[in-house]
Amino acid sequence: MNAAPATGLATPDARAEGLVSGFVRAGYARLEPATLQPAEPFLDLSGEDIRKRMYLTVDPQGREMCLRPDLTIPVSRDYLASPQAGKPAGFCYLGAVFRHREDEPSEFLQAGIESFGRTDIAAADAEMLALGLEATGHYGLAVPEIRLGDVGLFAALVAALDLAPAWKRRLVKDFNHKSTLAHDLDRLVISTAHTRPEYQGMLAALAGSDPSAARALVADLLSIAGISTVGGRSVGEIAERFLEQATMSVQSSLPRETRSLIERFLAIGGDPDQAAAQLRGLAQDAGLDLDKALDLFESRTGFLAARGIDVGRIHFSTAFGRGVDYYTGFVFELHRAGMPESGQLVAGGRYDGLLTRIGSPAPIPAVGFAVWIERLAACGSAR
Amino acid sequence: MSSPFVIAIPAKGRLQENAEAFFARAGLELIKPRGARNYRGTIADLPGIEVAYVSAGEIAQLLAQGGVHFGVTGEDLLREMISDIDASIVFIDALGFGYANVVVAVPQAWIDVHSMADLDDVATAFRLKHDRKMRLATKYVNLTRTFFSEQGITDYRIVESTGATEGAPAAGTAELIVDITTTGTTLAANALKVIDDGLILRSQANLVAARGATWGANEREIARLLLDRIAAQKTARAFREVRTRFVRCDEQLLAEAKLRFGVQSPFGGPTSSGMLTLHCPPGQVHPLANFLRQHGAENVAVAALDYVFSRENPLFARLQAGLGD
Numbered sequence: 001m002n003a004a005p006a007t008g009l010a011t012p013d014a015r016a017e018g019l020v021s022g023f024v025r026a027g028y029a030r031l032e033p034a035t036l037q038p039a040e041p042f043l044d045l046s047g048e049d050i051r052k053r054m055y056l057t058v059d060p061q062g063r064e065m066c067l068r069p070d071l072t073i074p075v076s077r078d079y080l081a082s083p084q085a086g087k088p089a090g091f092c093y094l095g096a097v098f099r100h101r102e103d104e105p106s107e108f109l110q111a112g113i114e115s116f117g118r119t120d121i122a123a124a125d126a127e128m129l130a131l132g133l134e135a136t137g138h139y140g141l142a143v144p145e146i147r148l149g150d151v152g153l154f155a156a157l158v159a160a161l162d163l164a165p166a167w168k169r170r171l172v173k174d175f176n177h178k179s180t181l182a183h184d185l186d187r188l189v190i191s192t193a194h195t196r197p198e199y200q201g202m203l204a205a206l207a208g209s210d211p212s213a214a215r216a217l218v219a220d221l222l223s224i225a226g227i228s229t230v231g232g233r234s235v236g237e238i239a240e241r242f243l244e245q246a247t248m249s250v251q252s253s254l255p256r257e258t259r260s261l262i263e264r265f266l267a268i269g270g271d272p273d274q275a276a277a278q279l280r281g282l283a284q285d286a287g288l289d290l291d292k293a294l295d296l297f298e299s300r301t302g303f304l305a306a307r308g309i310d311v312g313r314i315h316f317s318t319a320f321g322r323g324v325d326y327y328t329g330f331v332f333e334l335h336r337a338g339m340p341e342s343g344q345l346v347a348g349g350r351y352d353g354l355l356t357r358i359g360s361p362a363p364i365p366a367v368g369f370a371v372w373i374e375r376l377a378a379c380g381s382a383r
Numbered sequence: 384m385s386s387p388f389v390i391a392i393p394a395k396g397r398l399q400e401n402a403e404a405f406f407a408r409a410g411l412e413l414i415k416p417r418g419a420r421n422y423r424g425t426i427a428d429l430p431g432i433e434v435a436y437v438s439a440g441e442i443a444q445l446l447a448q449g450g451v452h453f454g455v456t457g458e459d460l461l462r463e464m465i466s467d468i469d470a471s472i473v474f475i476d477a478l479g480f481g482y483a484n485v486v487v488a489v490p491q492a493w494i495d496v497h498s499m500a501d502l503d504d505v506a507t508a509f510r511l512k513h514d515r516k517m518r519l520a521t522k523y524v525n526l527t528r529t530f531f532s533e534q535g536i537t538d539y540r541i542v543e544s545t546g547a548t549e550g551a552p553a554a555g556t557a558e559l560i561v562d563i564t565t566t567g568t569t570l571a572a573n574a575l576k577v578i579d580d581g582l583i584l585r586s587q588a589n590l591v592a593a594r595g596a597t598w599g600a601n602e603r604e605i606a607r608l609l610l611d612r613i614a615a616q617k618t619a620r621a622f623r624e625v626r627t628r629f630v631r632c633d634e635q636l637l638a639e640a641k642l643r644f645g646v647q648s649p650f651g652g653p654t655s656s657g658m659l660t661l662h663c664p665p666g667q668v669h670p671l672a673n674f675l676r677q678h679g680a681e682n683v684a685v686a687a688l689d690y691v692f693s694r695e696n697p698l699f700a701r702l703q704a705g706l707g708d
Contacts, residue, residue, distance in 0.1 A: 043540045044516050048528050051541070064543070169507040173538065222492060232517065232558040233493065233509065241508065242495040325510075325537070357514050 010096040010107045016373050019138045020111050023092035026131060028113050031091045033074030039064040041073050041358050045326050053100040067098035072351075072368060073358065075114045080360055088117035094373075105374075111135070112348070114368035116355070122296055124367050125330040125350060126303030132346040132369050133309065136334055139376040144334040144345060146313060148272065149320030151175075151349070152329040153279065156293035157265055161258060166244055171262070176325040215239045261286055269317035272301040279318070300330060328352045330367065336379050345379060346371050386597070387433040388605040391445050391454040394422060394436040398588060401480040402455045409616040410690070411609065431605055440464060447471045449595020452602060453609070459485050459563060459586035463523050473592040473705030475610070475698055476617070481588030483563040485523055487530075487581030490552050490559070491574045499534045499580050502559075506538035509558070520544040520551035521561035523583070530561075530583045549573040592702055603703075610698040612690070617698075619688035622647070622662035625671060629680040632657040636678055644671045649691070662691070 024030055039056055046069075055067040068074050071093045079089060094111040101108075113131055118124040129146070136144045158171050218239035254262075261282075268278045276298050283290040305311050322331045331349035336342060348369025355364040392413070393399045403413050412427035413434050424434035435451060442456040443464040449471075455478065465471050489496050496505055509517045517539045521527050524541055531539065542557050549569050551557035561583065564570055570577065590613070592606070625646070632653040640646050644667040653659040663671050663685075672683040 040540075047537050048539065048541055049532060049537070051524070051528065165508075166504050169504060169511065172511075173503075173507045176537075218494075222494070225492075232513070232555070233490075233505070235492075237508075237512065238493060238495055241505065245495060353514070 010105070010109045010374075012094050012109060012373070013377075015139070015377065016094055016109060016111060019135055019371070019373075020092050020094040022134060022138065023111070023113055023131065028090040028092035028115075031075050031078055031093050032095065033068065033071060033078050033093065035068055035096070036065055037068045037074055037077075039066040041077070042066060042069055045073065045354065045357060046324065055098050055100070055106075069099045070097055071095065071110055071112060071370065072114060073354075075368075076116075076355060076358060076366065079114070079116055080355065080358065085360070086117065086362065086364060090115045109373035110370045111373055112368060112370035114366065116366050117364050118367075119365060121329070121350070121365060121367075122299035123303045124365070125300050126307055126309075128330075128348055128367050128369050129304060129332055130307040130309060132332065132334055132348065132371070135346055135371045136376065139379065141336060141345070141376070141379055143313070143337065145337045146309075146315060147320055147333045147335065148314050148316040149318070149322070149331045149349075150293070150297055150316075150329060151321050151327050151331060153290070153293050153297065153318055154265075154321075155328075156290050157262070157288065160288040160290060161261075163254075163258065164244060166241075167254065173325075176321055176323060214243050218242055266319045269315070269319070271312050271314055272297070272304070272316045273311060275316045275318070276301065296329075322347065322349060326351045326354045326357070332369070342379075343375060344372065345376050387431055388602055389433045389435055389451040389453075389596075390609075391435045391437050391442040391451040391456075392424075393439045393442065393456060395438075398439055398455075398457075398481050399436070401478075401588065405455070405478055405480070408620070409612045411612060429605075429608065431601075432609075446591060446593040447595070449593045449597075451593060452596045452598075452606065453590065453592055455588055455590055457481050457483065457586050458589050459483060459523065459526070459584055461589070461591065462584060462586075463526050466525070471594055473594060473702055475590045475592055475701055475705075476613070478588045478590060481586070483565050483586050485526055485561065485563050485583040485586060486570075487578045487583065488549075488560050488562065488564075488570050488575040489578060491571075491576045493576075497579050499536070499578055502578060502581075503534065503536045503538075506536055510538040516540045517559065518542045518557040519559050519561060520548050520557035522548065523561050526583050527561045549575060592705065594706060598706055606702055607696070607699050610702065611692065611696055614696050614698045615690035615692045618691040618693065621664065622688060622691070623665055623668050624686045624688050625661040625663045625668065625675075625683060626659070626686075627675050627680045627683045628656060628658040629675075629678070630657050631679045632659050632675075640671065640674065643674070646671060662688070 020030060039054065042054065043051060050069060054069050057065050059065050075091050075093055079085060079091065090113065092111070092113045095109065096107050097110050098107050100106045113128065115124055115128065133144070136142070154175050155172065158168050161168070215236070219235045222235045222238065264282060265279075268275050268282070276294060279290065279294055279297075283294070301311055304314070320331065321327065322333070327349045329350035329352065332347065333344040334346040335344055346369055348367070350365075350367040352363060352365050355366055356362070392402050406413055406426075411429065413424050414427050415421050415424040417423065422436040424436065426432045426434065435445075437445065439456045440460055442451070442454045443460045445451045446454045446461070447465045461472060462468060487499070487502070489502065493505070496502055506517050519527065519539050520542045522543065522545055524543060527541060542551070544551055544557070544560075548560050548562045550573060551560055552575065553573060560575065563586070564577070567577065596602070634652050637648060637652055637659070640661065641648075645664050646667070647662045648659070649662055650660050661671070668685055672685065675683050
């Protein structure tokens, strides 16, 4: 299955080099980020679960380092460190990444593109999918299965719902990490069983009062106890959530109407045009304003069609995320049709929040994708 | 016979003292023929055994690699440091010392956080507000990751800490910690509190065997001898010997005593003259003595036991079953 030579070193062949040459011709400058990277950004952005798949080491200064498990973060770091930081710029890459995998080699090749700073969001998204399709085409796979999602739509839905902040956080988090959220909604309960009984009376008394006065009271109580900022959370944050619990104790599971609305939303799928029509219908029925997110979605579909992509062939699903919480909008995966279990061949999406999380002073729009070279090569040779 | 049977013992502190006392009670005197500062020892009257004094953490690694046959160390370290623990280790016995709980602790100021569910919500809120993940300081990276993953908590990241973990939140290097605690005093002194359902592991010192070590007939025989003494002493500690003789002492009385006081009769029922030897749990000795006298006993003698050697050896049976074949 694997195209890596017997030496075990994942080395690009002429075909892979040909792929990135195409990316360079499309205007993406080639970057060669360092193999050895600080571990922190990967752990912070991808979650602790990635730790067991990473190759970690410690440098003589005691800093935790790793062999790069992907190239999105290294390319983003190099871009931020360059004079172009903050300005529109596009990069491509080809190189080995290192992730412990049971059934496939742990050192494998990825090519890809990262596009920073473009404000024509819909057009940039569409270009990524078009370039991803060129990559599969380069390996002889002209019509892969296209899976499309838009994390921004779910975020817009949650923002528009009339729900306690704790519920909104819970839904956004579970959407990112549970593929089964739609089936789990009836079991989704925010437990207040652990709220101390001795606090109940006070919380109940505070529940009806003026929020800012109540917050000031809790903040005062904490400062009397000599507590200012402990463990990175300010007194204001603690007070705010403490008071949220006053409202939560009455609302411990999702209201039935909200639940059926979310279920209906997550069941929407099909090609992007059908889905958009259904989403407009849902927003109108429920009286929710999803216009901004839907306008972007429809505009993106228009750009995809303009790039010659047969939009009717795209499998869009509102429930499709990529399980990575740094994605903020458009997400996609390309698979060999009928063989989803062999893993994605190309995958990517929009990650507008990532650059600030690794140190950019201002938000920078970003979108990109990665290509699994060995899988594509195996796929092409198996044809 | 060339390579010895190796037992790894903690090289310092209370754990070493307790481990030595544990072996001594079983009549296994650990000696250091080359002086107290030497890290290699033997057992006084059992040849062919080498005692290796190493750090508690290193013991876990040696056991995982099969570099020693037996080891005494905390379950917390074993579970933290050995990824596939059932494949590498046979738990022989919990030793009743070195108690410590591995817990999740947060600043006391977090008056809105009592449960892991609260923590989950706070973690997500923290990421959304501060654009970074909450940091958790610990040396129990694997235990923490497994526990948090079971709880569905994802918005956190681990900062490895090798000492004075309790100080991390005050020092600003982490928001919360996972650490061991026995009484909670150190946590309280650092203005931290344990999450109600944040108990990851109740740990104590364990005697364990390494599957990966060489287990030939010779090694198994040494293990049997060691475990025979340990089991004999363990049984002896769990009982007092109670002896009496009186005419009305019969099988029916014995059956009642077994039911009421949990006694055993290691040498069978009363003799024709009514002589009886019982093994009784320490807490039941006085009620049993009353019971026997009520039924006619003139005198009841109670003595501590040094060893109770039995044909069956549950500890060795556990080792054999764990090693397979």
